Amino acid sequence: MLRNTIDRPPAAVVAVAVVVAEDDTTAREPAAGYGLRVRGIREERRRRRVGISRPRRGTTSERSGGDMAGAPELHGLAVGLIIAVVTAPVGVSGAVFLLPVQLSVFGVPSPAVTPTNLLFNVVAGPGALLRYRRAGLLNSPLARRLVIGTLPGVVIGAVVRVFAVPGPAVFRLLVAGLLMPLGLWLIVRTFRPARPAAPAAEPSRRTVTGLALVVGIIGGIYGIGGGSLLGPVLVGRGMPVSRVAPAALAATFATSVAGAAVFALLSLTGSGDVAPDWPLGLACGVGGLIGGYLGARLQPRLPETALRLLLGALAAVFGALYAVQSLR
Numbered sequence: 001m002l003r004n005t006i007d008r009p010p011a012a013v014v015a016v017a018v019v020v021a022e023d024d025t026t027a028r029e030p031a032a033g034y035g036l037r038v039r040g041i042r043e044e045r046r047r048r049r050v051g052i053s054r055p056r057r058g059t060t061s062e063r064s065g066g067d068m069a070g071a072p073e074l075h076g077l078a079v080g081l082i083i084a085v086v087t088a089p090v091g092v093s094g095a096v097f098l099l100p101v102q103l104s105v106f107g108v109p110s111p112a113v114t115p116t117n118l119l120f121n122v123v124a125g126p127g128a129l130l131r132y133r134r135a136g137l138l139n140s141p142l143a144r145r146l147v148i149g150t151l152p153g154v155v156i157g158a159v160v161r162v163f164a165v166p167g168p169a170v171f172r173l174l175v176a177g178l179l180m181p182l183g184l185w186l187i188v189r190t191f192r193p194a195r196p197a198a199p200a201a202e203p204s205r206r207t208v209t210g211l212a213l214v215v216g217i218i219g220g221i222y223g224i225g226g227g228s229l230l231g232p233v234l235v236g237r238g239m240p241v242s243r244v245a246p247a248a249l250a251a252t253f254a255t256s257v258a259g260a261a262v263f264a265l266l267s268l269t270g271s272g273d274v275a276p277d278w279p280l281g282l283a284c285g286v287g288g289l290i291g292g293y294l295g296a297r298l299q300p301r302l303p304e305t306a307l308r309l310l311l312g313a314l315a316a317v318f319g320a321l322y323a324v325q326s327l328r
Contacts, residue, residue: 123285157220
């Protein structure tokens with residue numbers, strides 16, 4: 001039968017559809033959502049009359065969700081600066097601590113949050129590295145081994161991130177399971193050091209390279225440089241923070257450059273939000289650049305005990321936060 005899907009069309013929009021069906025019930029089904037389409041057309045015409053433009057999807061201001069007043073880039077700069085000042089003295093870029101802020105506060109979508117975090121590392125890294133280079137602490141075998149291990153890992157991780165896309169819950173559980181016990185162990189070990197008769201043996205070169213490869217894969221998947229994972233493990237194996245910090249930051253910077261380049265290439269072929277949030281990533285990075293230089297400058301003035309406690313506290317606290325988030 002023939003049935004008109006709109007009995008009383010709006011005055012501003014006249015739309016008639018003809019549906020051929022066996023009975024009245026079947027004929028009404030295609031017309032169920034037609035009123036919403038008409039209202040959508042009327043709303044669009046009203047916007048044009050009053051000069052209101054339709055908001056663009058995916059912008060930084062829209063993703064912020066109104067949680068933070070003002071420009072998100074200014075808040076990103078402040079957050080990046082504060083995080084880098086605290087983390088640079090212990091060889092951590094701060095990307096692992098910036099990740100939940102980008103997800104929860106700034107609302108950066110997945111997987112774009114990964115290259116955005118890597119972009120933060122690329123911009124922020126030279127601040128601390130410049131200071132460590134002036135002190136002659138970058139040209140070390142440990143730094144070279146970490147870079148050699150993490151570079152291929154971050155490429156593998158970036159490909160996995162785009163095409164397999166492990167969920168954030170897996171990442172939170174992984175980081176919580178690693179950082180929280182490591183941090184608590186570092187704190188206990190600092191207050192109750194091992195006996196001098198049985199000093200902790202440093203890991204072999206093969207072990208360091210293998211660890212760096214695994215950390216590089218994790219960093220490529222989740223957009224962290226890896227210093228937050230490498231630092232506690234190496235320091236826990238007996239290496240001094242003053243030696244580990246420059247090497248871990250050098251590996252973080254190298255892997256972040258490679259990871260950001262891989263994501264840029266994958267964004268040309270992949271679908272979805274693969275490209276980074278450039279304004280927010282650059283703003284956080286500039287803050288991290290300043291904070292990293294200041295933090296690296298503070299390191300020689302801090303005793304080894306304070307640095308180990310700081311690294312352990314950061315690992316334990318953020319491991320606990322990730323654990324709580326994964327259980328929600």
